[in-house]
Amino acid sequence: MDQLVYIRMRHRLQVNPHELVFLKDVAQIIADESILEELSRVPLYKVTAEDRNIIIIDVMKVIRQLTERFAPIEVQMIGPAQTIIEVVAQKRKISKPMFILIWLLLFFGAALTIMNFHEDVSMQEVQQKIFTLVTGEIDPKPLIFQIPYSIGLGLGMIIFFNHVFKKRLNEEPSPLEVEMFNYQMDLDNYVSLNENKESMKKIDDH
Template sequence: MELIYVRMRNRVHVKLNQEVKVKDVVKVIGPEDIVRKLEDITLLKVKKEDKNIIIIDLVQIIQEIGGMDAELEVQTFGPAQTIVEVVYEKRKFSFLFFIGVWMLLFIGTGITIMNYHVDVSMQEVHQKLFKLITGREDKSPLLIQIPYSIGLGLGMVLFFNHFFKKRFNEEPSPLEVEMFNYQQDLDQYVIMNENKESIRQIDDR
């Protein structure tokens, strides 16, 4: 009896009408000749009716392996499902849409920062700091306000660890960590609600 090891991938991207094979969703370790045969097994063909998400369960993989050779012993590890995401062709880039979104975010962020500064009386704080440093009173202490504004922008760039597509180091930013946690929760929700293997409908007639 031959022993093979199977590990499901977390998420894969496919295109419409693409044939999804075992090698696309599973990492198989074992005798080379058996692995090649297993990896070439077609699990499904992506159709328009599948929409965006398809869940492939470990049970399906084991059934396919058993159908090919019932003598194989399968050891599994890792996740029990793979999320197959159907990637459709992206629409053409709209420069006007980009400018509109950018303006909306820029103005919204600016208003948020200004409202925060009003709430904490930031102008009065700058005036008092200016008086402590120079001994003079000034209603618009630009000597403090200008460096503060530049530092605020630089601080945000360093905090998010990105300047456009430029990354300063390999450490993930807080936004990336939050997006990762959100994606994990979303994947778990999709698995629980889309996985037909885990849904049992009871007909109480």
């Protein structure tokens, strides 16, 4: 009777340039203890200088190598059909002048956006009218409304993005994190379909 091996491919994996990728890196494995260690150390791919930053390992390639090396075994696949390998080059340190420049651009850009929005909706006139309705007096600068509103605007942004610098307020993801996750999933689906040579066949392929 063939030994049964369960393979669950990981969704994404990061490796260094020129690294040798083993089965244990790209998949979770359930198998008999007698072959589990040897299965884990099966080499699948060697990252070379010709490789770009994205490599696709298809489960059919994994099954082919395992059945040839460990016959007779039966491989059962669970989950995704490929693993996206991201080759991560050594990160360059960001210079302090560049960091300060980007910070200033984001700060003044956000400030101008908020000011232009308030100007478009006539926020100052609205606060003046509210002050007049509540107190019966006319004040061109109703600070009793403007100061709490400014503080509340900052607190609202902190709650919306769910972060104070690097500290997360709670475990719920922020809308920005959800959008980044959706973008990454769409990008991974595109890469899986277009970079995986096993998933398409052109008319001139033989």
